[in-house]
Amino acid sequence: MRPALERFAAFCQREGIDEIRELEAGDLREFGYMLREGQIDGEIAASTANTYFAYVRAFLSFCVREELLDANPAKTNKATEYLPEDTNDSSSQFWTPEQRQAIVNYATKRVDMANDGTIRTDPLTASRDRTIVVLLAETGARGAELFDDSKDEKRDGITWGDVDLENHVLSVFGKSRNREEVPLPKAARDVLKRHRRYTDPSTDEWPVFPTGQFQSKHGVLEDELGEDRLSKAFEERGDMSKTDVLDNLLREHEIAPPSISKEGARRVMKRLTDEANIELGDGHEYLKPHGARRGLGAELYALGESEKAQQVLRHKSIETTHEAYSDLKTKDLAESIDEIRE
Structure with missing residues (x-):
């Protein structure tokens, strides 16, 4: 029980829960959500x-028996709401090198088509989607670290102020609940440079992955400018679309739009996987964000670079990395036996 209870104790400390009697069902629900995030990241089944x-x-x-808690x-159903479903399927998705190259190639081609006007997607959105794919594929960052998480007020998506191209790092709010540095290899830096030209951020607080949702942008502007001022701008828009009015107001007043959400990023990946006709033979519907992280770790691990895999994935210990890729280690040992006997 030690790993589970130590994890729970660390969770309570982080949440400022000092005594057992302070615990409520909502706290246990958040603990279940944290466990679910660990499962999504491939760290635990x-x-x-x-x-x-x-x-x-x-x-x-x-604790109830010892009269430290009343109940x-x-x-409770509330406490278990976010626990992952146990399907008895021990396999977790990871992008293969072929899948990674296919999705990157398609996302890049899609930017060209947007610029040529051969698809209805605008170039900024196409560039955003390509950058999502490349950063997932090349950095090992978690989706919760890159995109807005509605269940966590401290996770509102990365901004251009978090990007340091000169020192090749991206600052994220990590799983440790502290700021962590994610390495930016050349492919990630190159796509960020190109994407910055498309977004032309007016402030460092501008999100790297701005949302395309009308209501989200409308809500931010309504909070900042007021409903009357926004209504007047719509009345005077002429032939301009309401979306263009919102975008112009955001830039004019240097009000950063919201970042795309984790759910929105998943929808992007599902759409791109479908459009690129990428075959998935592992029972998964699309290339999921966490699969990119596991895929990068698997490539490094398979090359014998377990310590680099640990550093890139920011695992606290090498044992966590070994556990995450134990299937690859076993396969490698089996092949080693075959080589020796040959």
């Missing part, structure tokens, strides 16, 4: 996440 939660629930039942907050 869905079965492990559920086992960890069961251990914590058992510990809290003990067990983990024994």
Whole structure:
């Protein structure tokens, strides 16, 4: 039970929960969400996440028996709302090198088509989508670190102020709940340079991946300028579309639009996977953001660069990296036996 309870103790410390009696069902729901994030990132299996939660629930039942709690907050539907479904499927998606190249090539071609006017997508959106693909593929960053997370007020997507092309790093709000540096290899730096020319950010607070949702931009402007001022701008727009009015106001008043959400980024990846006709033989519907992170780690690990994989993925220990890619290690050992006997 030690790994589960240590993880729970660290969660409580981070949330400022000092005593058992302070725990509520909402706190356990957030702990379940944290376990789900670990499962999405490929650090633990869905079965492990559920086992960890069961251990914590058992510990809290003990606390009830010892009269430290009136009731067990983990024994509620609310507490288990975000736990991942345990499908007994131990396999996690990771992008293969071929899939990674195919999706990058298509996203790049899509920018060219947008510039030529052969597709209805505007060049800025196409550039944004290409940058999403490349940063996922090349940096090992988590989706929650790059995009807006509606369930976490501290995760509102990366901005241009987080990008340091000169020192080849990207600053993110990491899983540790602290700022962490993500390395930017050449492919990532190149696409960011091109994307910056498309976005032409007016401030460092401008998101690298601005949302395309009308209501999200409308809401920000309404909060900053007021409903009356916004309504007047729509009345005087002439032939200009309402979306263009919003975009012009954002730039004119240097009001940063919201970043694309994690859900929005997943929709982008699903659309690009479908349009690129990429075949997935692993039972997954599309190339998911967390699969890019696992794919990069798998490539490094397969090359014998386990320590580099640990550093890129920012695992706290090499044991975490070994556990995440134990299947590759076993396969490598099997091939080594074959080579020796040959």
